[in-house]
Amino acid sequence: MFSILAKLFHSLNLIILPCYVDSPNLLVRKVKSNKSCIHSNHDRFELVDQFEKDLGRMAASGDVGKLLQVQNGTPANTTYSGVDAVHACNILQQLKALYDEAQLTDIVVEVDHGKRFSCHRNVLAAISPYFRSMFTSGLTESSQREVRLVGVESESMHLVLDYAYTSRVMLSESNVQALFTAASIFQIPALQDQCAQFMISRLDPQNCTGVYMFADAYGHQLLRERSQDYIRKKFLCVAREQEFLQLTKEQLVSILNNDDLNVEKEEHVYESIVRWLEHDSPRREAHLAEVFSQCIRLPLLDDSFLSRxxxxFACALSLSREPAEAKARLNGCSQRLGMTASEMVICFDAAHKHSGKKQTVPCLDTAAGRLFKLCKPPNDLREVGILVSSENDIFIAGGYRPSNSEVSIDHRAESDFWQYEHAGNRWLARSPMLRARIGCRLVHCCGKLYALGGRVYEGDGRNALRSVECYDARDNCWTAVSPMPVAMEFHSAVEYRDRIYILQDEYFFCFDPRKDYWGHLSPMSVPRSQGLVALHKNCIYYIAGICRNHQRTFTMEVYDIEQNTWARKKDLPFDQATSPYIKALLLQGKLHLFVRATQVMVEEHVFRTSRKNSLYQYDDKADAWTKVYETPDRLWDLGRHFECVVAKLYPQCLQKVL
Incomplete structure (x- = not known):
């Protein structure tokens, strides 16, 4: 018990003084004062919070004296020296007060545009080896009352001083690079690292190349690696940006000469090099053969492409008259990461046959007939909102954690939000939603992600939600937007040309994120909920669902967005007796249905149930569905609430099942 307390006091930087034995309550107050000073460290704060009550009871019982015996086994009557963590906090606060009041300042720092700051030499010297050397070297600056710094912006100097006196820093996209530069000049690596983390969190296809060049110029390893990884991951988008053309030869080679480049064809690498060359041909032509030799994997280029x-450029590639001969000389080169990607059907809320109700996430590669497993959602979350963005990013949001209770009202909604990392086959936590939700719909629109509706179990039971919130990946934060006109939990949602379309029952709404406005559209002819929605060839397909009389229907209607008209199509070719559960998806550019059908067979007067999972493909011209694939029934089954999405995955990053 007391050894644990010793560790606690050590973590608080607090050594027990003899006076605490005579006055136990003083020890309690001391811990409380330390507690108020360490609020920034959540784990330590929690430790003190839990310990505080126990310490109070020990003070009342007179057992506090025993604590003196836990410090390295020293007898209780030994003299101790104390370290007060609050003292450091108070010193910093008082120094900041003196700075704000311009009291006892002994140096004036002048930066660009004549901006002057009165401050304290010892504070500057304490945080910066640059200033320490300036003030203690015995040179002219050490005795001057004023020093002038060239190349330091006034806002950056203000932020550096604020950091020096408070340990806090306020970063924004407009000030972060200038502050990083100032921190580099003043040799403050902790401040540089905070700036780097801020820039990493805001990487996008438009700025990542500039951040990479910036990090390379300053030699910041982490920022350089993360920005370079981002460029490779989003290469096709990044290579179209103007900043990509500003890369040096060495930087370009460092990016392209890597297995993790996310390209489906080597031709994309060739085209990016040619574009880079043509941006500054006179100075770059001499480097072309070197860049080609280090970056182009000749065997991966198509013969017909080589011939053109x-x-x-063919000379720079060292091609002979017969491209095939040149390719034959280079064997054994590895594929790029993007070349291994396969479009797969991912099933959430699937249950493993041999592990009770434990969830698995099977991934079916229909083209190769292979089955893999994706890392399951954290905390075994069920009925999450799922989205695969146009950039192949996979997100899940909300849901509930399974418990021993089978009663739905006991399902506590979660606000968790996660993004899948392909290379690591893991889920990365993002900022949680403002509102906990079960079964919400996620839609990507205008560069942001929207969570719409869903349900919670609160108060008098099950409650559908009207609320809508928007996630901005650049800031990693959610903001509320205008709620839906009615609460919805069995709705469907799609995005088309920067607008979000929501359908359920007799309701059909269109949301314009730029205007934050909801509009009403003509509803479908057969009102129903829990239907399936898919956007295909500029039309919204609404498939199957539950009618108002609670009966299932296999009706299919198509909404022409441009014409603002509905058209009825043939019903789905399924039998109610097979209790099919259906999900709509776009696979290889065509509309498909993933169907779980149950068959009941009688063998020797014994009823046996079997389930078959199949893919049906839609023929637009014939208005007909055809079974094109029957999934392998190996190791996994689907629950009633399963969801399907399609994404490009990397087989080498997944666990293979079949």
């Missing part, structure tokens, strides 16, 4: 390469 212009003569100067």
């Amino acid at each position: 390469i212009p003569a100067p």
Whole structure:
């Protein structure tokens, strides 16, 4: 018991003084004062919070004296020296007060545009080796009352001083690089690292190349690696940006000469090099052969593509008259990461046959007939909102954690929000939603992600939600937007040309994120909920669902968005007796249905149930569905609430099942 307390006091930087034995309550107050000073460290704060009550009871019982025996086994009557963590906090606060009041300042720092700051030499010297050397070297600056710094912006100096006196820093996209530069000049690595983390959190296809060049110029390893990884991951988008053309030869080679480049064809690498070359041909032509030799994997280029390469570039590639001969000389080169990607059907809320109700996330590669497993959602979350963005990012939001109770009202909604990392086959936590939700719909629109509706179990029972919130990946934060006109939990949602379309029962709404406005559209002819929705060829397909009389229907209607008209199509070719559970998805550019059908067979007067999972493909011209694939029934089954999405996954990053 007391050894644990010793560790606690050590973590608080608090050594027990003899006076605490005579006055136990003083010890309690001391812990409380330390507690108020360590609020920034959540784990330590929680430890003190739990310990505080026990310490009070020990003070009342007179057992506090025994604590003196836990410090390295020293007898209780030994003299001790104390370290007061609050003292450091108070010193910093008082120094900041003196700075704000311009009291006892002994140096004036002048930066660009003549901005002057009165401050304290010892504070500057304490945080910066640059200033320490300036003030203690015995040179002219050490005795001057004023020093002038060239190349330091006034806002950056203000932020550096604020950090020096408070340990806090306020970062924004407009000030972070200038502050990083100032921190580099003043040799403050902790401040540089905070700036780097801020820039990493805001990487996007438009700025990542500039951040990479910035990090390379300053030699910041982490920022350089993360920005380079981002460029490779989003290469096709990044290579179209103007900043990509500003890369040096060495930087370009460092990016392209890597297995993790996310390209489906080596031709994309060739085209990016040619574009980079043509941006500054006179100075870059001499480097072309070197760049080609280090970056282009010749065997991965298609023969017909090679035959069309212009003569100067073909010469730089060292191609002979017969491209096949040149390719034959280079064997054994590895594929890029993007070349291994396969479009797969991912099933959430699937249950493993041999592990009770434990969830698995099977991934079916229909083209190769292979089955893999994706890392399951954290905390075994069920009925989450799921989205695969146009950039192949996978998100899940909300849901509930399974418990021993089978009663739905006991399902506590969660606000968790996660993004899947392909290379690591893991889920990365993002900022949680403002509102906990079960079964919400996620839609990507205008560069942001929207969580719409869902349900919670609160108060008098099950409650559908009207609320809508928007996630901005650049700031990693959610904001509330205008709620839906009515609460919805069995709705469907799709995005088309920067608008979100929501359908349920007799309701059909269109949301314009730029205007934060909800509009009403003509409803479908057969009102129903829990239907399936898919956007295909500029039309919204609404498939199956539950009618108002609680009967299932296999009706399919199509909404022409441009014409603002509904059209009835043939019903789905399924039998109610098979209790099919259906999900709509776009696979290889075509509309498909993933169907779980149950068959009941009688064998020797014994009823046996079997389930078959199949893919049906839609023929637009014939208005007909055809079974094109029957999934392997190996190791997994689907629950009634399963969801399907399609994404490109990397087989080498997944666990193979079949």
